[in-house]
Amino acid sequence: MTSTAVRLGPDDTLTLTQIKVRDLAPRVLVVGDPARARKAAQLLDDTRQVGENREYVTFTGTYHGTAVSVVSHGIGAAGAGVAFEELCRGGAQRIIRSGTAGGLQPDVVDGSLVIATAAVRRDGLSQHLVPLAFPAVADTAVVVALSEHAASTGLDVHRGVVLTSDAFYPHTLLGNDHELWQQAGCVAVEMEIAPLLVIAALHGVQAGAVLAIDGNPLAEHDPSMAGYQPFREIVHEAVAGALDTALNALVA
Numbered sequence: 001m002t003s004t005a006v007r008l009g010p011d012d013t014l015t016l017t018q019i020k021v022r023d024l025a026p027r028v029l030v031v032g033d034p035a036r037a038r039k040a041a042q043l044l045d046d047t048r049q050v051g052e053n054r055e056y057v058t059f060t061g062t063y064h065g066t067a068v069s070v071v072s073h074g075i076g077a078a079g080a081g082v083a084f085e086e087l088c089r090g091g092a093q094r095i096i097r098s099g100t101a102g103g104l105q106p107d108v109v110d111g112s113l114v115i116a117t118a119a120v121r122r123d124g125l126s127q128h129l130v131p132l133a134f135p136a137v138a139d140t141a142v143v144v145a146l147s148e149h150a151a152s153t154g155l156d157v158h159r160g161v162v163l164t165s166d167a168f169y170p171h172t173l174l175g176n177d178h179e180l181w182q183q184a185g186c187v188a189v190e191m192e193i194a195p196l197l198v199i200a201a202l203h204g205v206q207a208g209a210v211l212a213i214d215g216n217p218l219a220e221h222d223p224s225m226a227g228y229q230p231f232r233e234i235v236h237e238a239v240a241g242a243l244d245t246a247l248n249a250l251v252a
């Protein structure tokens with residue numbers, strides 16, 4: 001692929017994530033929540049913390065003998081996009097996001113897993129990088145690897161197009177358009193996959209995502225998200241299943 005993408009050297013430090021390039025593994029797990037990054041780091045062997053700045057916390061270790069880094073990217077496309085871009089500039093070759101999401105279809109409910117095949121680009125960032133006509137598509141090998149490992153978790157697994165949207169809490173003035181995307185067949189809604197897939201594609205990096213479902217705002221008739229409650233056992237189990245799936249797919 002002809003590319004004008006920036007690549008840094010091993011002695012460089014990525015500016016906002018504060019990771020030394022030599023400390024970054026080519027296979028990277030990304031999660032929104034720094035606390036989830038710390039939990040994921042405990043699943044690695046020989047783990048060491050190699051970066052911390054703002055919402056970006058980074059660990060590197062090995063998983064089943066293969067070097068892996070875990071990085072938190074915070075909530076929302078703009079901040080997460082900083083991390084995704086720096087990881088690509090630092091030499092990441094495969095990036096998998098393990099996040100949480102709301103189900104959009106009636107059968108995509110608490111405790112399910114969703115594997116993203118593509119994302120609707122309703123984020124504010126990615127249109128500044130490449131026109132919206134460019135699709136946000138997951139890498140096929142990553143989707144296959146995620147599907148294989150998700151099946152072994154015993155959780156309810158769905159696969160399809162996800163909606164990436166900047167608005168977590170809508171205002172009654174405009175509401176949200178989740179119903180439109182439900183009718184278009186989107187399976188879940190979250191906030192960072194579209195920029196991940198776009199930035200990775202522009203760098204020639206493999207990327208994909210697996211999501212733990214923590215509610216279904218349409219089915220629960222809760223468009224305001226006032227009843228959002230992700231701190232439940234059924235969600236914790238799905239988050240654990242998503243992390244396990246993502247780590248196995250990373251090293252597949």
Ligand SMILES: O=P(O)(O)O[C@H]1O[C@H](CO)[C@@H](O)[C@H]1O
Nearest residue numbers: 031032033075099100190191
């Ligand atoms: O659980 P994470 O990875 O943060 O993902 C989802 O959760 C956050 C909103 O609660 C957003 O970042 C959304 O994308």
Ligand SMILES: O=c1cc[nH]c(=O)[nH]1
Nearest residue numbers: 100101102189190191
């Ligand atoms: O963006 C998100 C994340 C989790 N659950 C939701 O409903 N939306």
